[in-house]
Amino acid sequence: MRETPVLVRPGDADALAAGRHGDPFAVLGPHPVADGAVVRCFQPQAASVELLDGDQAVAMTRVHPDGLFAVRLAAEPARYRLRVTGRDGAVVESEDPYRFPPLLGSLDVHLLVEGTHHRLYQVLGAHPRAFDGVTGVGFAVWAPNAERVSVVGDFNGWDGRRHPMRLRHEAGVWELFIPGLDHGTIYKYEILARGGVMLPLKADPCGVWAERPPKTASLVWGQPPRPWDDGEWMRGRQRRADRHAPVSIYEVHLGSWRRRPDEGNRPLSYLELADELGDYVSEMGFTHVELLPVHEHPFGGSWGYQPVGLFAPTSRYGNPDEFRAFVERLHQRGIGVIIDWVAAHFPSDPHGLHWFDGTHLYEHQDPRLGVHRDWNTLIYNFGRTEVLNYLVANALYWLEEFHVDGLRVDAVASMLYLDYSREPGDWLPNRFGGNENLEAIDFLRQMNQLVYQEHPGAMTVAEESTAWPMVSRPVHLGGLGFGYKWNMGWMHDTLDYFSKDPIHRRYHHNQLTFAQLYAYHENFVLPLSHDEVVHGKGSLLGRMPGDEWQRFANLRAYYGFMWTQPGKKLLFMGGEFGQSSEWNVDASLDWHLTQYPVHQGVQRLVADLNRIYRTEPALHQFDTDQRGFAWIDCNDRDNSVLTWIRRAIDPHDFVVVAGNFTPIAREGYRVGVPEPGFYREILNTDSEWYGGSNVHNNGGVEAEDVAWHGHAWSILLRLPPLAVSVFKRDG
Known part of the structure; x- marks a missing residue:
């Protein structure tokens, strides 16, 4: 034959x-x-x-x-x-899939090799398309060291012999157009590694939709994009993220914010959240929501911080179009959307990026560089061109495809230091012998530059817990280029202070004042985040000392202090009504508490703090500028009293704030003020409206021609117990 x-x-x-x-x-x-x-x-x-x-x-x-x-x-x-x-x-x-030409054009290949394909998600992954009048789905995946890669799914009986892919050697990308497939097709990649080793089936690193966990396959998203209806927000969002703008962030885990107990305790969908969360945040006066990571992740107990599908909004709450609708509806209510973005590490789940093509493709080969000891996760190889391109493109993807308004970058400190949480001998120094991760620094700078260059209305926020300099300063000045940085030191000091019995606070007075020594080195966000209400720490309310009245008064005073200090604000869900139990990712917030007056009072206070924060320029215009703050008296440690001024750009527009952090009301407490006039009490955290004892100043006080605290004028106040009072000069 x-x-x-x-x-x-x-x-x-x-x-x-x-x-x-x-x-x-x-x-x-x-x-x-x-x-x-x-x-x-x-x-x-x-x-x-x-x-x-x-x-x-x-x-x-x-x-x-x-x-x-x-x-x-x-x-x-x-x-x-x-x-x-x-x-x-x-x-x-x-x-026949094998009669069609290559998918990737020469320019796409060139940009992928160069590491400058900032829209790589438009060519990698799975995309419905047509060739020669034939409709189907084009698949492309980076796996340069594989011997063979196939697309598998229900459509071919999960038989990797049926649809092996073409290797574009110059880019290390495997591609294949499969006619007849469409939106909703379930698929994975079957990869044969060198030496004939068959790897576990892999989800698509650039997949934009995934099966609902615990299932792990990718799905083809083929719905035509809806036209956006948030133009008014998008045109004006740059001023809403400006240093001079009020930024008050409500941090949310979507799956546990509110659940349906009568429907098997299910979480709300994106569309339900768009209405219910949108209405609530609007009523509470927050300017933004910040979502714990919405990337697809296999383990719900990671809260999203161990993502496998960086390009896929988690299908736990709906599909990608429904997540777009969620963002759009919040924008229509005047609320910005920030997402927690995890570029520091990824989990070792077999269907994910780990050992993707039979080599350490996304992670470092050496565990001294590639393994995160604390979380048992893997660290991206930021020095690899394709990995850096993958991450930068992902940052832009969320801003462009979903109109999110900001990225809060998680665990930045772990990215910056090669010896982060490592013992001596368990890390490798950089080429200069230091502990700085030079490749990660270059990545962060490039990412920030591109975000602000291509999306001027967006913001980036660093969760960075060390004294690394110039985190929120421009790259051209030597900074990392973030817009803002979480002030972790402020959070630790102040939370520790308010957790102490008031009788001992005089000895810890500096915990409230120390932050002013560095408050303007960065553009700070003051965070009371989810990290403070997990792992046995209890709730914020539960950490306040004293009997029930004192605990609620302390919490209200803490919020009054926070909202009147320089810096943008962030509060984790539940804190706004004084949740008493520690946050549980598998349960709804304790909404039943809001039927009780003491919890209603905290909720009203937070709404009013947001209101005056937004409406009083003195409380937000100089949040990141030393010109906006001055102590009146920061030395009255014996009485645990602090007084300060917040100023607006207009030097005659200011507020005076007094904080009494003991349970003793103080009568006739004189406070120096810079100008004469009537000082109206615009907020008092001890008001009966908030559940307090209602010690107040009868609406305000007239300044007297008595020099005090270095000022020519002064006001004589009643300082309510465990409370913060805010005064504004009329006229």
């Missing part, structure tokens, strides 16, 4: 049948030969195959018992289809 070697070489046939062939396009599909053309297909489920060329049907010859078919034609067919008769007698007609 001389014909068989012409139709297919035995080695090729055996390799295809065994799923070991790394170049399927060299064998399958149409190929010219000396006397015409040969067309080959691999259909292991077929009893017979016919090639349909126009009106003609030509039987193909089985040239390998496992299902390789071939036929010789007089000329290479321009277009053809396959008619496959299965062993069960069923007949299916389909296009």
